[in-house]
Amino acid sequence: MSSATEEKKRASSSRDVNTPANAPFGGRLLLDESAVFEQNAWDHATWGEEQEQHARDQIERQSKDPVPEELKETYHTEAADYWNKFYAKNENKFFKDRHWLRIEFPELFQMIEKDAGEKNVMEIGCGAGNTMFPLLIESKNPKLFVYACDFSSTAVDVVKSNAEYDPNRGKAFVWDLAGDDIPPEVEPESMDVLVLIFVISALHPDKWEQAMNNLYKLLKPGGLIVFRDYGRYDMAQLRFKKNRLLSDNFYVRGDGTRVYFFDSNEIVKLFGSKFTIEQNAVDRRLIVNRLRKVKMYRVWLQGKFRKPLAGQEPGAPAATTVETTGDAREGQEAGEDAEVAMVDTVLSLETPLDSPATSGTATPAETLS
Numbered sequence: 001m002s003s004a005t006e007e008k009k010r011a012s013s014s015r016d017v018n019t020p021a022n023a024p025f026g027g028r029l030l031l032d033e034s035a036v037f038e039q040n041a042w043d044h045a046t047w048g049e050e051q052e053q054h055a056r057d058q059i060e061r062q063s064k065d066p067v068p069e070e071l072k073e074t075y076h077t078e079a080a081d082y083w084n085k086f087y088a089k090n091e092n093k094f095f096k097d098r099h100w101l102r103i104e105f106p107e108l109f110q111m112i113e114k115d116a117g118e119k120n121v122m123e124i125g126c127g128a129g130n131t132m133f134p135l136l137i138e139s140k141n142p143k144l145f146v147y148a149c150d151f152s153s154t155a156v157d158v159v160k161s162n163a164e165y166d167p168n169r170g171k172a173f174v175w176d177l178a179g180d181d182i183p184p185e186v187e188p189e190s191m192d193v194l195v196l197i198f199v200i201s202a203l204h205p206d207k208w209e210q211a212m213n214n215l216y217k218l219l220k221p222g223g224l225i226v227f228r229d230y231g232r233y234d235m236a237q238l239r240f241k242k243n244r245l246l247s248d249n250f251y252v253r254g255d256g257t258r259v260y261f262f263d264s265n266e267i268v269k270l271f272g273s274k275f276t277i278e279q280n281a282v283d284r285r286l287i288v289n290r291l292r293k294v295k296m297y298r299v300w301l302q303g304k305f306r307k308p309l310a311g312q313e314p315g316a317p318a319a320t321t322v323e324t325t326g327d328a329r330e331g332q333e334a335g336e337d338a339e340v341a342m343v344d345t346v347l348s349l350e351t352p353l354d355s356p357a358t359s360g361t362a363t364p365a366e367t368l369s
């Protein structure tokens with residue numbers, strides 16, 4: 001099939017027809033390359049060989065000047081301190097209402113329905129509580145309890161100082177996801193949904209396995225993990241300069257916080273041995289700075305992983321689904337490197353904030369890093 005035919009097929013199978021004037025999120029398909037600077041964001045961005053090569057070249061460049069060996073250990077041993085400093089500096093500027101949560105993770109919002117019954121949700125690596133608070137604010141379920149934890153005590157303080165924090169409906173506490181055991185604050189196998197948004201990328205790869213063990217212990221049989229994180233070759237990865245590479249695809253930002261960029265096959269390996277993979281998607285988005293004629297390719301991964309019921313094996317992981325969801329409307333999160341944030345700030349100032357064209361970009365408040 002020719003690529004033009006493929007594109008047309010994708011366009012017609014998409015939820016929505018691409019008419020720039022009314023194109024909804026997820027339906028903004030770039031069918032004519034010459035139109036690229038006509039709007040600010042395109043979903044389902046395709047990558048050509050030239051771009052792949054550019055990405056490989058950037059990785060090659062970075063590998064020539066990694067973080068000096070003698071500095072690496074500090075970034076690992078003092079990881080929580082770097083996040084403390086991050087939250088001390090930014091306070092709660094990173095709290096934002098993520099509308100895409102409702103679209104991408106409806107399972108999470110089933111928990112807040114009036115008759116949902118007793119439900120426990122836990123936001124891990126909660127930062128400012130970007131999932132906890134929307135849930136608590138919207139919940140009609142008197143039996144919902146939301147836990148929020150982070151290994152940064154400053155982040156936990158930020159959550160506790162939020163006016164919406166209510167100890168009768170939720171609890172925030174310090175916990176290291178890669179620690180030896182689940183936190184004493186919660187019972188084993190008591191969680192209905194675990195939320196992992198831009199947090200697994202902050203762990204050292206050596207800690208992934210222990211994190212998986214803890215997640216497994218926390219979840220009820222049949223419980224669900226919802227996951228969103230950085231994808232391989234995301235713009236934020238390719239822009240890292242000298243002395244930022246810690247190990248393959250793992251970097252330290254200018255503020256000392258660490259970030260890994262996942263390939264979706266790694267997600268299968270990581271979650272697939274314990275959980276049934278219900279979704280493993282790649283969200284590729286092309287963000288355009290029309291003024292400066294700059295193209296920025298963002299790549300995020302999104303997944304849903306279910307703990308098998310007692311006595312069942314995890315379902316054979318579905319072959320990696322390489323698809324785009326396109327509905328997650330903002331990708332910026334706490335810790336995004338300043339350079340990317342700056343570009344996005346420029347972008348967001350170009351068009352009114354409520355314009356659909358600005359989706360995929362951050363609001364200025366989100367980019368004050």
Ligand SMILES: C[S@@+](CC[C@H](N)C(=O)[O-])C[C@H]1O[C@@H](n2cnc3c(N)ncnc32)[C@H](O)[C@@H]1O
Binds near residue numbers: 094124175177178
């Ligand atoms: C990129 S931020 C994301 C914050 C939040 N989930 C969001 O999306 O806004 C990563 C968060 O993970 C936390 N974190 C990193 N390593 C952790 C660990 N081992 N255990 C618990 N939290 C961790 C950091 O302190 C930080 O708040």
